[in-house]
Amino acid sequence: MSEDLAEAAPDGYEALFHGHFWGLVRLARLLGADDPEDVVQEAFVRLHRKRGGLRDQNAALAYLRSSVCNACRSRLRHLRIARRRHARMVEPSESGSAEQSAVEHEMVRDLLAAVDGLAARQREVIVLRYWLDLNERETAETMGIALGTVKAHTARAIAALAKQVKDAT
Structure with missing residues (x-):
């Protein structure tokens, strides 16, 4: 994270990122994401856009966990549909x-x-x-x-x- 963004985010956003990024990546991986770092990065971007609108600033970690869970669920749903479509076009492999x-x-x-x-x-x-x-x-x-x-x-x-x-x- 750049120093400019850290200065613009005195609300602990940088500390939250550094303290929880890899744990959230593990969460996304365990939930089946094939691109867990991207999932978590998107969750942080959504939090950053929304941080002024959070009712409880202490709920940021819960928001991130929910975002990761929802994104994984959405991606897995998309993958299932894509795989079904692909399975109809290709013979099953050994x-x-x-x-x-x-x-x-x-x-x-x-x-x-x-x-x-x-x-x-x-x-x-x-x-x-x-x-x-x-x-x-x-x-x-x-x-x-x-x-x-x-x-x-x-x-x-x-x-x-x-x-x-x-x-x-």
Whole structure:
């Protein structure tokens, strides 16, 4: 960030950027973004444009998390449509390489694949709750859903992950 922008932003925007950029990139990656840095950068741009309009200046981080979640959701929806369209035009290819299969057998990769296989909202809840260590209330605020919905998605996601782990063993 240039010094001019830092001087023009005495409200802590630069500190917020430096303190949370890479964590938000990890969040975007875990939510399935293929370009997580771009997603986060766009979220910061939206925040910068809107920062005067925020009711609570302390809510900037929650706004950024919500922006990242929404952008990932939107991009994944777009990718699904594009892939369906592409799949109709091209024959399906053979399964992955031997190297890919070996990597997929690692426990961490299996867990990440299981998380990736969850429904979008369940994946978001799991990532926010257990990767970012947000509590249920913060997760609900970030996702813009009710607290009870967070609890329900969390329970369903954990049950689905447990089933996948049990089936894999």
